Amino acid sequence: MMQEIAERVANIRAEMEKAAREAGRDPSEILLCAATKMNDAARVRVAVEAGVDCCGENRVQELLEKLPQGAYDGKPLHFIGHLQTNKVRQVVGKVDLIQSVDRPELLQAIEKEAAKQGLVQRILLEVNIGAEASKSGFTPQGAMEIASRMAEFPHCHVEGLMAIPPISEEPGGNTKYFAQMRQLLVDIRAKKYDNVSMACLSMGMTDDFTDAIREGSTMIRVGTAIFGARQYGAAK
Numbered sequence: 001m002m003q004e005i006a007e008r009v010a011n012i013r014a015e016m017e018k019a020a021r022e023a024g025r026d027p028s029e030i031l032l033c034a035a036t037k038m039n040d041a042a043r044v045r046v047a048v049e050a051g052v053d054c055c056g057e058n059r060v061q062e063l064l065e066k067l068p069q070g071a072y073d074g075k076p077l078h079f080i081g082h083l084q085t086n087k088v089r090q091v092v093g094k095v096d097l098i099q100s101v102d103r104p105e106l107l108q109a110i111e112k113e114a115a116k117q118g119l120v121q122r123i124l125l126e127v128n129i130g131a132e133a134s135k136s137g138f139t140p141q142g143a144m145e146i147a148s149r150m151a152e153f154p155h156c157h158v159e160g161l162m163a164i165p166p167i168s169e170e171p172g173g174n175t176k177y178f179a180q181m182r183q184l185l186v187d188i189r190a191k192k193y194d195n196v197s198m199a200c201l202s203m204g205m206t207d208d209f210t211d212a213i214r215e216g217s218t219m220i221r222v223g224t225a226i227f228g229a230r231q232y233g234a235a236k
C-alpha cells in the first residue's frame with residue numbers, strides 16, 4: 001500500500017514532466033499538491049516522503065488532527081476546501097496558503113484574524129469558472145474587482161488563482177476553462193494591483209492535470225491518483 005503511494009507519485013511526476021515538455025514549459029515551474037482529504041497521517045507522510053511539493057487539506061477538523069501527528073512535516077500545508085468564517089481562526093497562521101478564498105466575507109474574516117495574529121496570510125482567489133450554481137467562488141469579474149481592492153486587506157497577499165472546473169463529460173472537456181483561467185491570471189497580473197502577485201495558477205486534478213499543465217497551470221492538486229479511490233463512509 002505505502003509502496004504503491006510512492007510509485008504513484010513517481011508516475012505522476014513523469015506525466016507532469018511529459019505534459020510540460022510537450023507544452024514547451026519547464027517542468028520545474030509546476031508544483032504537485034497532494035489533496036490529502038480522507039487519508040490519515042501515515043499515508044500523508046508517505047506522500048510527503050515520496051516528494052510531493054505540498055499538501056492540501058479540505059476540512060479543518062482533519063487538518064487539526066493530522067498536523068500534531070506530523071503528517072505534513074517538511075512540506076508547506078495549504079487549505080483547499082470550503083472554509084466557514086467561524087473556522088478561520090483555526091486555519092490562519094497554520095497554513096502556508098489558503099487556496100480557497102471564494103467570497104468577500106471570507107477574505108474579510110481572514111484579514112481580521114491575520115491582523116490579530118500580526119501576520120500576512122498568503123491566499124489564492126477561487127474562481128467559479130464554470131459558473132456552476134453548486135460551487136462557490138468569484139466570477140472572473142468578481143476576482144478582478146476584489147484584486148483591485150487588495151490594498152484594503154494589508155494582512156492578506158494574493159498569490160494567484162485557483163479553480164475547480166465542472167466535471168468533464170469527455171477527455172479534454174475542461175481545456176477551455178483552463179485557458180480562461182490562464183487569461184484571467186494574465187489580465188489581473190497586468191493591472192499590477194497592490195498586494196497581488198499572480199504567480200500561482202492552481203488547477204488540474206487526477207482526471208485532467210495534463211490538460212491543465214498544457215494550459216498554464218503552475219500547481220496541480222491530486223488526490224485519487226496518489227492515494228487511490230477515497231473510501232467515503234468507511235471508518236478511518
Ligand SMILES: *Cc1c(COP(=O)(O)O)cnc(C)c1O
Binds near residue numbers: 224
Ligand atoms: C479532492 C480535491 C482535489 C483532488 O481530487 P482528485 O480528483 O482526487 O485528484 C483537488 N482539489 C480539491 C479542492 C479537492 O477537494
